[in-house]
Amino acid sequence: MRVGIGYDVHRFRDGNAVTLGGVRIPYHRGLEGHSDADVLLHALMDAVLGAGGLPDIGVLFPDTDPAYLGASSVDLAAVVRQQIGQKGLRVTQVDCVLVAEEPKISPYRAQMRSAIASAFGLEEGSVGLKATTNEGLGFVGRGEGICAFAVALLTDA
Numbered sequence: 001m002r003v004g005i006g007y008d009v010h011r012f013r014d015g016n017a018v019t020l021g022g023v024r025i026p027y028h029r030g031l032e033g034h035s036d037a038d039v040l041l042h043a044l045m046d047a048v049l050g051a052g053g054l055p056d057i058g059v060l061f062p063d064t065d066p067a068y069l070g071a072s073s074v075d076l077a078a079v080v081r082q083q084i085g086q087k088g089l090r091v092t093q094v095d096c097v098l099v100a101e102e103p104k105i106s107p108y109r110a111q112m113r114s115a116i117a118s119a120f121g122l123e124e125g126s127v128g129l130k131a132t133t134n135e136g137l138g139f140v141g142r143g144e145g146i147c148a149f150a151v152a153l154l155t156d157a
Contacts, residue, residue, distance in 0.1 A: 002154040003091065004051030006031040008042035011051065018146070020105065021129065022115030023072045027103045031146065034063035038073035040098055040148045044116065045073070045080045047152035048091055052084045074085035077119040085157060091120040092151040100146040105131035 015030020021040040031037035046056050054060075060083075061068045061076055068076075084091065094116065098105060105112070109129060117124045134140035140147055 002051040002053075004047040004049065004152045006043040006048075006050060006150040006152070007045030007147065008039045009098065009139075009145055009147040010037045010039045010042075011139075012143070018103065019073070020108070020146075021096075021112030022077075022119060023108050025103055025105075025108055029070070035061065035068050035071040035076065036073050039115070039146050040096055040112070040150070041073035041077055041119070043148040043150040044094055044120075044152065045077055046094055047094070047150040048080055048084060048120070050156065051152050051154040052087055052089055054083060054087075073117050073132045074115065080087045081120055084154065088157050089154045090124060090157040091152055093126045093128075094120065094122065094146060094150060096130070098131045098146065098148045099134055099140050100131065101136070101141060101143050102135050109114070114119045 010031040010033050013027045014033040018027050019036045019038045020029050028070050113124050113127045113129050117127045
C-alpha cells in the first residue's frame, strides 16, 4: 500500500460559479487559476501523485503552459490515473476535506463523490468527502478563498 497527501488553495475572483470535485456550482464568484481552479481535485491529484512517487501537478501541468489554460481538472485527473496505472498502481480509496465558508457544498456532495469516483475508477463508497468552515478565521474565514486536503491510498493494480 502507498499513501499520499495533497493540499491546494485558490483565491476567489469575479465569476458566477466554482468547480469543486468536478461539479460546477453556481455562485456569485469564481476561483482564480490557470485551469478550472478545482481546488478539491487539485489536492486529490497531488495526493495520488505523491503516493505514486510522481511529481506534483505543478510539474505535470505547469501554469506556464498555455495547453492547460482553462483545462478541466477531470481531464487532468484522467492523465494522473493513467500515469499511476503505468507504474502498476491503482487508486483504491480517497478521503477529502474541503474548507470553505461558502458556497454550501451539501446540495452537491453526492454529485461530487460520483465525479471523483468516476475520475479515479472508484466505487462511490471508496470516496470520502467532508466539508467544513474555518469558523471565520484566516483567509478562508474572511471569504478570500477555498482550500482542500486529500489523502489517497494506492495499491498494486
